[in-house]
Amino acid sequence: MNMISPIESEPDTATAHKDGAFGRMPLWQRGALIALPVALLAGGVSLANREAPAVAAPPPPTVTVASPLVREVNEWDDYVGRFEASRTVEVRPRVSGAIVGVHFTDGAIVRKGQLLFTIDPRPFGAALSEARAGQASAQSELALAQSDLGRAERLIAVEAVSKSDVERLRARVRAAQAAVAGAQARVRARALDMEFTQVRAPISGRISDRKVDAGNLVAAGEGAGGSLLTVINALDPIYFAFDGSEALHLKTKRAQAAGAKASPVEVRLQDETDYRWQGRLDFTDNGLDPKSGTIRGRAVMANPGMFLTPGMFGNMRLAAGGTTTALMIPDAAITTDQARKLVVVVGKDGTVEPRPVELGPVLDGLRIIRSGLTAQDRVVIAGGQMAPPGAKVTVKPGRIAPLPAAATPAISAPVTGEATFAR
Structure with a gap:
């Protein structure tokens, strides 16, 4: 009689039907199948832990x-400003009349005393001749009065004339002398008028365009009452006017109080990289503007080539102290x-x-x-x-x-607006 082990006993029919082939397996096979994935998973994890290299820390940045x-170094304070003419003259006529000649080119450099305009001199020439005739008449009256006085003074010794007549003749001589002086003054005045018919440049500099052409009548006088003929700006030397803040003004004053010497100023134009224009500070205003908190200053510099022009913008630097x-x-x-x-x-x-x-x-x-x-x-x-x-x-x-200087970015000139082919 064959004995059947409990382990080898056949499974329950319902369980076998429910679990299929797995349900028909013996219990030891079922346990082996269940333990196999777990062992494989554990072995894979252990193998991964053994084979994965350790992550190294990144090196420090270099x-x-x-x-x-x-x-x-010498430190400088920066300012901005514009150039101004050292002298400006509005040329106006000193006598009234008609312009008969213009003797300069608009915008040219003129020298002091150069002829600019000519006003019709004929009326003034006639007035000068009349004044000279009046002077000759007054001199003739003086000569006659002096002759009569001389005869009377010789006759008074023999009591041929009275003292009252002599005093009257002396008064006549003094009146004639005054008339001669007045006539001479009128001659000088008419001569000045004649001279003023030639309008000459009062200063050297660059002249503006003419405001009046030949043939126009001009009136003498100052301000709005006189005719403006042209304007002359003296450009050598030329001024550079700027406004400085209160802080910079205080800094300069304290440096001067500490014994700092007056330092030169240097200016560069808007298309330049170097401060090539040299000058000196010659004026500081006597008070600060309370609205802006700035003070007006001025530097003067030589401009022999007349290159610098009034109204031109510039950057100025002024030494803030010693080395x-x-x-x-x-x-x-x-x-x-x-x-x-x-x-x-x-x-x-x-x-x-x-x-x-x-x-x-x-x-x-x-x-x-x-x-x-x-x-x-x-x-x-x-x-x-x-x-x-x-x-x-x-x-x-x-x-x-x-x-190096070559590595310093240069300031480019303004870009041309348009171009055409040369002919």
């Missing part, structure tokens, strides 16, 4: 550092945090640190640092954007040097 450039030692770094190494200016420096432990600084002017592409840095600091001049504050960095030595 930055280029350099110590600030130390140079002796000082300055720390200079590239302007690109400076960042902005709201209202603060920052420079990134590398400490002794190799960490980067932002440091607030006070900026000065730019010289040869380098920014002057007034405060916030020392000559021993290591300033990040390249690669700083890859290193956040407090991060460790790898230092690469660099060098700070002024930019």
Whole structure:
């Protein structure tokens, strides 16, 4: 009789029908099938843990550092202004009459005493002749009065004439002398009128265009009562007028109180890169404008070629004091945090640190640092954007040097509006 093991006993019919082939398997096979995926999963995880390499930390960023450039510099204060004529004269006639000649070219350079206009001299010539005739008549009356007085003075010794007659003759001589003086004055006045018919340049400079053509009548007088003939501007020397803020005015006054000498001024035009026009400060107004808080100043400079023109715009710089030692770094190494200016420096432990600084002017592409840095600091001049504050960095030595003149961007001339083919 065959004995059937409980393990090998056939499954329940309902269970076999429900689970299919899995339900017909023995219990030990079922356990093996269930444990196999779990073992495979555990083995895969263990194998993955054994084969996955460890992730290495990224290397610290590399930055280029350099110590600030130390140079002796002269600092300047910047102003803007315009050129003005050192003298301006409105040419007006001193006698009335008709213009019969214009003797200059519009816009030309004229010299003092040069003939500009001619007014019809004939009426004034006739008046001068009349005055001279009156002078001759007065001189004849004086000569007759002096002759009569001389005869009377010889006869008074023999009591041939009375003293009253002699006094009367002396009075007549004095009246004749006064008449001669008046006649001479009229001659001089008519001669001046005759001279004023030739309108000459009162100063040297560049003349404007003529306001009156030949054939027109002009009236003598000042202001609106007189006819304006032209305008002359004296251009050598020429003035440069500017307005300075109260802060700059106080700075200049304190420098002068400290014994600073008057320094020259330098001006550049809007299409120039160099301050090639030299001059000196010759006038500062006696008060500040309370509305704008500025004070008016003026510099004078030579202009022998008459190149500088009134109304021309210019940038002026005035020395703010003597020679000082300055720390200079590239302007690109400076960042902005709201209202603060920052420079990134590398400490002794190799960490980067932002440091607030006070900026000065730019010289040869380098920014002057007034405060916030020392000559021993290591300033990040390249690669700083890859290193956040407090991060460790790898230092690469660099060098700070002024930019050559050729690297300085030039100011281009205005673009031409249109062009045509040359013929």
